[in-house]
Amino acid sequence: MNLVDLVKDQLTSQVLGNLGSLIGTNESQTRAATNAAVPALLGGLSKLASSQSGASQIASALGGLDLGALGNLAGLLGGSNASRMADQGGSLLSSLFGASATGKIVETLAGFLGMKPGIARSLLAYLAPVVLGMVAKQFTGGRADAAGVQRLFADQSTNIRNALPAGFSLGDFGAVSGGGRDVHSRDTHGHSRQEPAQSGFPAWLPLVLLPLLALGAWYLMNRDKMAKQDGGVMIEEIRKEGPVTIDRTEVIEREGKKLIDEVTETISIDPKFVEAARLATNSTELFGSLSKILGGVTNEETARAAIPELEKLGPVLSGVQFEAEKLEGENKTAFAQFVSKNLGLLQKVIDTAMAIPGVKALLGPVVTPMVETLGKLAG
Structure with missing residues (x-):
């Protein structure tokens, strides 16, 4: 069973x-958009389901979905209840x-697809009940519990990952958690800590990774000392290290002769640095x-065979351009230098290809606008 295909x-x-009539796109545009949006929504749900x-x-x-109504999507989207479906989504x-x-x-999807954020938001709103409805149908009577949800998404993780279009990854969402906190935790013996995303732009990575290494050292030095405290107490510490905020809560209780020590560590990264890392990965x-x-x-x-492959990169380039416009200060300068360096290397490959008889006439109309856009990003 493949949940994405279902x-x-x-x-x-x-x-x-x-x-498409509801969000203002034609059928082909809508199909391309849903091909990215469906696995993206499932990926977000999968990340959310990783915690209890x-x-x-x-x-x-x-449990709150009307599976009967969702069984007739064409009628639902073409009728008077379409707006209600969007509101629910x-x-x-x-x-x-x-x-x-x-x-x-919304911003990530809009940037990748080259569409307005308002259209992307509407698309996701209409698709959310559809996606969740199919998830519900995997359980008898649509009744699911947390353990069943976790098993389902664990089983479907590979299918979801493989369904994402080229240039679009689950990392594009950063990490999501209930209540809108942008963290992603993994429980291990009472402890919870984030595993940071990796990118292909080494100039920015130390800003994020060094505080995380410092956190690991701090935790190892203090764990035993904190566990020896007696009585029922709760200790919370919130620290900021560069772009990283560390929220550490420890609850120590006595249960009979046992001393129970539970530690929760939540690490959140400044959204600006998350966006920079995502942009670095996509541009690389x-x-x-x-x-x-x-x-x-x-x-x-x-050359003819290369044209459709190059055209597929159009939305990726649009997404890079969209995200690059948000950069400021040193990040903007660093990214411009990165693009300039790589564009210089790419230009040699382009010149070699264009020198082949007949190739320039075929690839010029596709490649030239892309190079112009990259040139603007390079400053």
Whole structure:
């Protein structure tokens, strides 16, 4: 069973046509958008389900769905209840991911697809009940519990990851958690800590990784000392180290002759640095893909074959441009230098390909606008 395919199977031409009429896109645009949005929503839910509380939130949301109405999507999206469906979807997104994380999801999807954020938000609102409805159908009578939700998303993690379009990753959402806190925790023997995302832009990584290493050392030095405290107490410490905020809570209680020590550590990273890391990853992948495609051009035949592959990178470039416009100060300067350096290397590959007889006429209309956009990003 593939949960992504089950959702997409419901999105027939009629459903996509009705959905496109509601959000202002044609069928092909709507299909391309849903191909990214469906696994993206499932990916966000999968991250949320990785914690017990998040899985409980999802299970609760599933119980409030009208699975009967969702069984006729074409009629629902083409009728008077379409706006009610969008309202329900918006409420589901906010209650599960929080307003802040939902906003980031919208911006990321809009940037990747090259569409207005308002359209992306509407698309997600209409799709949220559809996606959750299919999740609910995997449980008898639509009744799910937290453990069942966690098992389902653990089983489907590979399918969800494989369904994401090239250049679009689960990391694009950062980490999401219930109530809109932008953290992603993993429980290990009473302890919870975040595993930071990695990017392909080494100039920014130390800003994020060094405080995390310092946190690990601090924890190892203080764990034993804190555990020896007697009585029922709760100790909370909130510290900021650069772009990282560390919220550490320790509860020490006595249960009979046993001393129970539970520690929760939540690490959140300044959204500006998360966006920078995401932009770094996308732009690195973009340059790598362009070099690989153009480097494989040896004649007119291979040039023709390269055109659709290059066109697929259009939304990725639009997303990079969209995110780059948000950079300020040193980050903007560093990114411009990064683009300038890589564009210089890419230009050599382009010049080699364009020098092949007949290739420039074929690839010029596609490659030239992309190079111009990259040139603007390089300053």
